[in-house]
Amino acid sequence: MTAKSQKHWSGDVRALLRVGKGFRLSKVDPAATPAYGRSKKHAADDLIAGSDELDELQERLYAQSRMPADEGQEPPSVLLVLQAMDTAGKGGIIRHVVGSVDPQGVELAAFKKPTPEELEHDFLWRIEKRLPAPGMIGVFDRSHYEDVLIGRVRELAPADEIERRYGAINDFEKKLTDSGTRIVKVMLHISPDEQKARLMERLERPDKHWKYNPGDVDERELWPAYMDAYQTVFERTSTDWAPWYVVPANRKWYARLAVQHLLLNTLEELDPQWPPADYDVAAEKERLAAT
């Protein structure tokens, strides 16, 4: 990892935030800023530096997809999966991290409560329809993981169906990875107190009232059940091909920098190249000059 914007990081963000064997969500401090060696006042500058790198890597990824890939292989794409409790900052990640690259290279999908039509199909049906095309950066604002999170906590499906889904997710993500999509799964982790402060701010500011939903308070009662459901998700679906990253998110500036670096590292590994011309450059210069 040689990114310029990497220089203020004391370690490999991916290694530090990755959910591995023995991971316990309850041991993660949502207010921590692992591996970032600077304070909040430098975060904005560092985010901009990272944005410039991300911008070029995204354009290369897109450009590369315009040429044929190896036999049986799609040109690569990236899929960022965002999961979190309400107010944890998914929207801010989309706006400030993803929003810094060319929107023509991004495909956003926000998954709300399933429609009656969606409920008639397998839970992955609506997900498959929103996968990023080759060369694109896809972003899932919520995802198929809702079906084993709220699905489990609110008992929206029978226990054996919930159980079946972990395996189905792993198979699905494996197939996706094999066909060229790099999956970056992120849980933004805030504390209940931080959520309370953020909800209170929505109640105190008239320009934020529309973001508040009385149901959010009811959902807070279920916090421990959600944390248990996340812990199970991590144990069952943090795989070699699609690991989870838990990003401490009480400090929004840290969470944005960290997710930006997870994306940067993923793209650097893909190392997309400007495709060579599939036409005769010298001949085209002559033709063009003659017009």
Place this chain on the structure above:
Amino acid sequence: MTAKSQKHWSGDVRALLRVGKGFRLSKVDPAATPAYGRSKKHAADDLIAGSDELDELQERLYAQSRMPADEGQEPPSVLLVLQAMDTAGKGGIIRHVVGSVDPQGVELAAFKKPTPEELEHDFLWRIEKRLPAPGMIGVFDRSHYEDVLIGRVRELAPADEIERRYGAINDFEKKLTDSGTRIVKVMLHISPDEQKARLMERLERPDKHWKYNPGDVDERELWPAYMDAYQTVFERTSTDWAPWYVVPANRKWYARLAVQHLLLNTLEELDPQWPPADYDVAAEKERLAAT
């Protein structure tokens, strides 16, 4: 129009660029910078100032759509239609103007050569499927106008069918406007020489080779035919409810500022408001505090 970023404009951009009676495309200087009183070196700062305003207006538009609109009326949306000859800068508008707002409030649709399935349907079939949802800013990178531009120039449909389409477009856009969508139709106007220089740059820079297509040179031969087709489009489809704007685009910095202002003026007219709470704010504060 009281926008802060408006202060360096000597006139109403919309009035100046709007296609009205007696408009002749051939009289428009693609290198002009109408109504903008400053030089290129200030353009970047002015674009940023405008971005901040656009950002807030977009968020208000989105927020407003979360509350019910008047009976039989959808909450408003905005649709920016971009048409231009190759290299005129549609991509730059999307990246630098539209890309400055929250991507969660934007729906992009790029219309390429129709698929066989699309060709089996009326030309508006694929268009209707990509209209922006209420509260969103939709952007069409090419549009239904291709069906009366390349469609006419390359004779992709019988003459009477092309003829029918102008009226069909006007009816379609009227219905759309009546149901709450503000349509902003922009043609980015460059000169043939400017296009030549831009294509040559793509041939000279290996990181731009992928953007060059030998067909672009063939299309240049048809320049006068395209200009005629645009002139006819303007005469037949610049309506009171959905007028065309022709934006001189030889200077990219001017075109971006001008389109930004067309969007700003449209949103200022809509004047979207933060929706009031549809719950008891004081009671919610108490409930939240008790958690």
